[in-house]
Amino acid sequence: MIELPLVTELLLAFSLTLALIFAYLTVMERDLIRAVVFSAGQSIAFAYAYYLLFAPDIVLAYIAVGVGIYSMILIFAISKTERYEKV
Amino acid sequence: MTATKALEEERTHGAIIGVGIAILLMLTIAAVILGATGYTPSEKIRPLAQFYLYYAMNIFKKELWAATPEAVNSMVWDYRGYDTLFETSVFFLAVIGAVAVLRLPGVKDVSTKGIFSGRGLSLIVKVVTKFIVAFILIVAISIAIHGNLTPGGGFQAGAAVSIATLVALVAFSRIFLEERHVTTKLMLPIRVIGVVGIGLVALAPAIIALTGTFAFAMQNQPKVWAPNFGFPPGFGDFWFSGNQFYYNFLEFLAVGAGFTVIYLMYSIPELIYKEVLKKK
Amino acid sequence: MTTLSQVLWIYMYLTLIGLIAVAVYGIVRRPNLIKKIIALSILGDTANTFIIFIGFRRGLATVPILPTLNPTLEQLIAFKNTAVDPLPQCLVLTAIVINMSVTAFLTALAIQLYRLYGTLDVRETAKLKG
DSSP: OOOHHHHHHHHHHHHHHHHHHHHHHHHTOSBHHHHHHHHHHHHHHHHHHHHHTTOHHHHHHHHIIIIIIHHHHHHHHHHHSOSBOOO | OHHHHHHHHHHHHHHHHHHHHHHHHHHHHHHHHTTTTSSSSBSSOOHHHHHHHHHTTOTTOTTSOOSOSBHHHHIIIIITHHHHHHHHHHHHHHHHHHHHHSOOTTOSSOOOTTTOOSOOSOHHHHHHHHHHHHHHHHHHHHHHHTTTTSSOOHHHHHHHHHHHHHHHHHHSOHHHHHHTTOSHHHHHHHHHHHHHHHHHHHHHHHHHGGGSSOOOTTOOSOOSSOTTOOOOOEETTEEOTTTHHHHHHHHHHHHHHHHHHHHHHHTSOHHHHHHHHHHO | OOHHHHHHHHHHHHHHHHHHHHHHHHHHHOOBHHHHHHHHHHHHHHHHHHHHHHTOBOSSOBOSBOSOSSOOHHHHHHHHHHBOOOHHHHHHHHHHHHHHHHHHHHHHHHHHHHHHHSOOBHHHHGGGOO
């Protein structure tokens, strides 16, 4: 009924929509620790999109860098500076 | 009054530049939708990509092959090797820059003995972390060594092994790592060994070319116009793919040690900095 | 290609345009330096995804990895006709490393700025000129 390329494209559209929602929540959030958590969620949505686009090397590199290294460097920086942003 | 007016002018200036960049990127994507790079997504790929896919593991035409069944790794280290060489040097310089900005003046290595005290995290976290650190180390070494046969390679393995150090740093404390000699004094020489090793393996054919034959730097297999020098692709069951095995392992050492140095420098608590800056 | 597929592809490109707009808004209008660094990383990842979209092959597509060490000629020709473009993936790996190096250096500079001036708000730091 539904053939294989259509299933791949539906899942790609779903993962990119999820990334857009997480990115919007990241930019609009005033508490910086929550913004870092939303940014990690957006990285996971992008990693799922890379898996559906048949790129396994990039999935390995991007999950380690996006979820592990970015989140930890930003949390160290936030703990040494301020936590809330004054809009 | 003029100070705030100049401020407002600069802010709108910045906003106009930002919006201009955004419109430029959006027009690029719109051009691709309307067919600037051919009809995307198409059922055929470009002739250059077909060339790389056909000749990456072509045992019938050994003048152009790269001796590795994984096309992406063959392009990272053999067909487009100079990109990776300079990317490694950019990463090296970034770690030097970050360490130089956050360095304490006059102090060589910081020890956080006696600053923290307490029970730490719960027992479940500590036991599970011990298992997880061992598994991550094994998986990272496997990704580095099998980089020319399965998805993986040098940089992916280096990023994964730094996650093991990070998890041990967060669940236990920095003293735990210092007592096992995982300090910046040990990691900086490992990083230098990795990067210098990559440079030597890249320059080895050019040094051998001084004796009369024709070989170029970063040469993997013997080519049509340089047929006298090449790394051996494998012995029986063990497949080296020329010099890509050595490149993957040395890049794993360099990247893993580089990330560990960044974590150890960032996790020094602020009390030490305030003490040192107050004494000056 | 059916019309549902065409609509889905255009929708995906419009999502990428929306991500660029959100990231540039975050860089320009948010006053905290850490928030600007987070938005810059979103912009870089969107550009990488767009590059891999260009190299995608519709229909029968496979990973660009050959499963055997002794391929026959028919296997090589079938591999050439069904695998996804491997060249954008090689360039995106380099781009990921360089973006991450720049982000690590920028956070080191932001921490040092906080120690010297006591604030990370760009509106107050801009008043300190002259």
